[in-house]
Amino acid sequence: MRLSSSSNEEVTRYSPQTSDNDKRVVVAPATTQTKIKLSIQNVNAWFGKKHAVKGVSLEVKENSVTAFIGPSGCGKTTLLRCINRMHEMTPNAKAEGRVILDGVDVYDKSSDPAMVKRRIGMVFQKPNPFPTMSIHDNVAAGLKLNGIRDKKLINEVVEQSLKGAALWDEVRNDLHMPGMGLSGGQQQRLCLARALAMQPEILLMDEPTSALDPIASSKIEDLVQQLKEHLTIIIVTHNMQQAARVSEQTAFMYLGELIEYNPTRDIFKNPQKELTEKYISGRFG
Amino acid sequence: MTSGSVHINTDIKKKVSSFLVGSNKNRRFGDKLFHGLVFGTAAYTLFIIVIVVFSVGAGSIKIFSQEGFIGFVTGTAWNAVEGRESYGALPYIIGTLMSSGIALLIGVPMSMGVAYFLVEMAPSRVSGPLSFIIELLAAVPSIIYGLWALFVFRFLIKDWIETPLYNTLGSYIPFFNQAPFGLDVFTAGIVLAIMIIPIVSSISRDVMKAVPDSQREAAYSLGATRWETSRMAVFPYGKSGLLGASILGFGRAVGETMLVTLIIGNAIGPSAIPTTLFSQSQTLSSLIANEFNEASSDLQLSALIGLGAVLLIITMIINIGARIMVSRMVKVSPGGRE
Numbered sequence: 259m260r261l262s263s264s265s266n267e268e269v270t271r272y273s274p275q276t277s278d279n280d281k282r283v284v285v286a287p288a289t290t291q292t293k294i295k296l297s298i299q300n301v302n303a304w305f306g307k308k309h310a311v312k313g314v315s316l317e318v319k320e321n322s323v324t325a326f327i328g329p330s331g332c333g334k335t336t337l338l339r340c341i342n343r344m345h346e347m348t349p350n351a352k353a354e355g356r357v358i359l360d361g362v363d364v365y366d367k368s369s370d371p372a373m374v375k376r377r378i379g380m381v382f383q384k385p386n387p388f389p390t391m392s393i394h395d396n397v398a399a400g401l402k403l404n405g406i407r408d409k410k411l412i413n414e415v416v417e418q419s420l421k422g423a424a425l426w427d428e429v430r431n432d433l434h435m436p437g438m439g440l441s442g443g444q445q446q447r448l449c450l451a452r453a454l455a456m457q458p459e460i461l462l463m464d465e466p467t468s469a470l471d472p473i474a475s476s477k478i479e480d481l482v483q484q485l486k487e488h489l490t491i492i493i494v495t496h497n498m499q500q501a502a503r504v505s506e507q508t509a510f511m512y513l514g515e516l517i518e519y520n521p522t523r524d525i526f527k528n529p530q531k532e533l534t535e536k537y538i539s540g541r542f543g
Numbered sequence: 544m545t546s547g548s549v550h551i552n553t554d555i556k557k558k559v560s561s562f563l564v565g566s567n568k569n570r571r572f573g574d575k576l577f578h579g580l581v582f583g584t585a586a587y588t589l590f591i592i593v594i595v596v597f598s599v600g601a602g603s604i605k606i607f608s609q610e611g612f613i614g615f616v617t618g619t620a621w622n623a624v625e626g627r628e629s630y631g632a633l634p635y636i637i638g639t640l641m642s643s644g645i646a647l648l649i650g651v652p653m654s655m656g657v658a659y660f661l662v663e664m665a666p667s668r669v670s671g672p673l674s675f676i677i678e679l680l681a682a683v684p685s686i687i688y689g690l691w692a693l694f695v696f697r698f699l700i701k702d703w704i705e706t707p708l709y710n711t712l713g714s715y716i717p718f719f720n721q722a723p724f725g726l727d728v729f730t731a732g733i734v735l736a737i738m739i740i741p742i743v744s745s746i747s748r749d750v751m752k753a754v755p756d757s758q759r760e761a762a763y764s765l766g767a768t769r770w771e772t773s774r775m776a777v778f779p780y781g782k783s784g785l786l787g788a789s790i791l792g793f794g795r796a797v798g799e800t801m802l803v804t805l806i807i808g809n810a811i812g813p814s815a816i817p818t819t820l821f822s823q824s825q826t827l828s829s830l831i832a833n834e835f836n837e838a839s840s841d842l843q844l845s846a847l848i849g850l851g852a853v854l855l856i857i858t859m860i861i862n863i864g865a866r867i868m869v870s871r872m873v874k875v876s877p878g879g880r881e
Contacts (some may be wrong), residue, residue, distance in 0.1 A: 376766035400765035
């Protein structure tokens with residue numbers, strides 16, 4: 259998908275490099291070779307006795323979009339939630355395996371689950387802005403949480419993040435208004451901005467458009483295309499057309515197992531497994 | 544599907560139709576009756592408040608015309624001797640607010656802690672039984688707490704809390720400078736706190752439980768720890784409900800009678816103004832309970848009803864204040880509904 263020039267400008271302004279205080283090394287998108295950003299190795303997950311994810315391994319390239327598809331209950335959301343250690347926050351839930359982010363296992367004993375989530379942002383199925391906070395405070399929530407008190411910096415990041423989520427023009431004069439006053443699609447972009455404000459390296463999106471109308475959905479899809487220049491995106495979706503439109507790699511899951519993981523083009527044009535072929539042609543699921 | 548596979552029995556159709564087009568009279572009557580009954584029950588509440596306000600007002604006219612409303616509310620004397628009768632409610636207003644205030648200061652944080660533990664920390668095999676015990680405690684009649692406090696607990700409070708406080712702080716801070724006796728405003732406040740903790744924690748638990756997990760996950764996803772998640776997502780989301788629970792507890796403490804009568808020391812007149820934490824005092828409701836039987840003159844009776852009027856006004860102010868606070872919060876709050 260080609261970017262329009264105006265949105266290109268937004269992307270440049272979003273870029274984390276513009277912030278002096280950001281000491282993190284930012285890889286310039288176009289010039290570097292694609293490296294493996296995330297490696298999922300033999301991940302298993304349970305809800306109580308239910309084995310929801312069964313020994314899944316896959317690798318995700320930096321600055322790419324990876325889609326997890328599959329019928330309801332196939333474990334794609336659970337797998338996504340294992341990546342940032344969100345799964346284990348659910349009572350009775352358990353996860354095992356290795357998730358290597360830049361060479362370090364996020365499940366290592368020395369790794370702090372809260373720190374993992376600061377590097378791996380998440381957008382949820384239903385928009386969940388904090389209802390008592392204004393638009394500005396919603397976006398700034400993560401920064402304040404992590405001890406950033408510099409008002410000027412916070413304002414800069416809020417603006418940048420809202421631009422990154424293509425929401426700035428709609429709310430620039432209403433930053434003090436409650437986040438719940440926005441429409442569903444705007445709320446979801448607000449949640450995206452909230453995640454972007456943390457300058458995540460990876461963004462997990464759990465069916466981010468399933469509660470939205472088609473126009474709001476296509477806005478989110480456009481954003482995914484623009485944002486991958488700066489971070490690595492993994493998106494869970496029910497909608498196969500969406501997976502085909504936005505992703506480079508697609509993982510098809512069924513009953514907790516990874517059935518096929520290939521370039522999206524191949525999955526949809528030339529699936530290797532019969533099950534994949536059946537699913538994408540709509541014969542089950 | 545081949546045609547004819549759905550067979551309609553015309554006889555049945557006729558029978559059913561005869562019901563559908565028949566008279567609706569009986570059903571409409573039932574509807575009206577129901578409306579009438581429900582309206583009656585609603586009107587009843589209005590009727591009761593009018594009667595209560597009227598009789599309390601009528602009963603206290605005498606004392607208000609004698610002392611003046613302001614004079615009664617700010618007066619400190621309580622003299623029932625014929626010819627020198629003089630009544631003022633100030634000591635008991637202070638006693639009421641102070642004992643309830645202590646109850647709130649101790650009880651609300653405790654209740655929030657209990658509720659927080661039950662909802663956010665305890666595994667279900669702990670929180671289930673514990674919740675049940677709290678519900679049981681909430682159902683214990685307050686007089687039981689009162690008796691227990693009178694015969695057991697007040698000695699513990701005196702020996703373990705009041706005396707050490709008096710010995711260490713008494714000579715520096717006037718507020719602690721009174722040899723403790725165990726039957727005083729402080730003990731009353733603590734026992735009131737014990738009384739309100741079960742109900743306040745039980746409601747607060749329901750409020751925190753109602754906070755959707757998506758809110759917690761939003762905070763977690765920003766790298767919040769467990770406590771930060773509560774501060775960011777749980778408490779703000781539930782704050783109007785938590786405030787409501789606290790106000791309910793305060794209301795209970797303000798109106799509580801027998802328990803307080805047993806343990807507050809029942810001082811009368813200017814000496815009932817709690818100048819220290821360990822003063823004997825009196826609340827509006829405990830004085831009514833103490834004196835109503837022996838009220839010797841019409842004016843004294845009217846003064847007691849006047850105390851009731853003041854109590855009614857205080858609880859109304861608290862309730863209205865709470866409503867205003869809650870409605871202000873709800874504007875920016877859950878669901879975004881107006």
